[in-house]
Amino acid sequence: MLFHVCCGPCFARAGSLLRDEGHDVVAFWYNPNVQPYKEFEARLGAFEEVCRAEDFPAIVDDTYDPERWLRDALEADDRCEACFRDRLTITASLAAGEGFDAFTTTLLASPYQDHELARSLGEEAADVAGVAFLYRDFRDHWKESRKRTFELEVYRQKYCGCIFSERDRFLGEPPVEEPPNRVD
Template sequence: MRLLLHICCGPCAVYPVSVLEEEGVDFEGLFYNPNIHPYDEFVRRKENVGEFAKIKNFSVKYMDDFSQDIWEKLGEDNENRCNMCYTVRIDKVAQFAKENGFDAFTTTLLVSPYQKHELIVELSEKAAQKYGLTFYYKDFRPGFRQGQQWAKELGLYRQKYCGCIISYRESEKLKNERKKSK
């Protein structure tokens, strides 16, 4: 089986990559995250994925789509924003997998306890069916903290928000509130 691993960021890839390597899975990474904002954050996360891929010696393809305006239009509606974000990325990953001869795909989004796990699984299964692929499901969440610790030890940049401009603003607001309360 040839597997495409969607990678949202370097730290979230650490544990899933270790599991796939341990299981002897033939995989290649794909960085496709048009949700990450602002642009300098997008670049930083992309470069960080490259650093991690060099450390672990695996191949990664990059799709440089950047589309802040789409997320801006969604406003503060978290439910629709997250649903759209997952749908856009998962569908594109499945399409890329199909067009490039992969048998299956999965995503590092499955490692974070902060993501909507069941929704990611549901959307991934639908995309797999749509493109005639296998969705390679693994619940990577039990290794989240361990992966984050390994990322820290490797010197990888660890961001403080999921990626979209709205979550960025929310994280900045929290940071400013903490500063004020000190």
């Protein structure tokens, strides 16, 4: 089972739940949406600490390409949909290429994420790559998972990931439509 991990706090319980069910879990880091770089580094560090503490093998794709990510986000009708699709497509493709039976994601663990969007895009990515998507509603275990990260003293982020979500944390949603991406 290839388990895409958006952050250590969401994985701390979800990974062991699947392992307890008998799955052979490999954790996978791919989150180019996390900005700026120091935040990316802190979250990747937390992911690695959780994997070490819970004894999960890990694969890391540490792509950090804000130019590409921001261009795609600004061109998308819905940046969160594009962001989920990117991460789930890469995960599904790796799972298929490396011969995993299935993949899943911690995007299904956070009560702050669009759960149905994660589910439908996971299924879509699975169909395209030709590998199974394992759906679970991990949200019931989210508090337990965060508690585990307190015990492990790993970094816990304060916003979703991109610079827009960092802005929204402090300022809330922008009061007017954002300016156009380019001047024609």
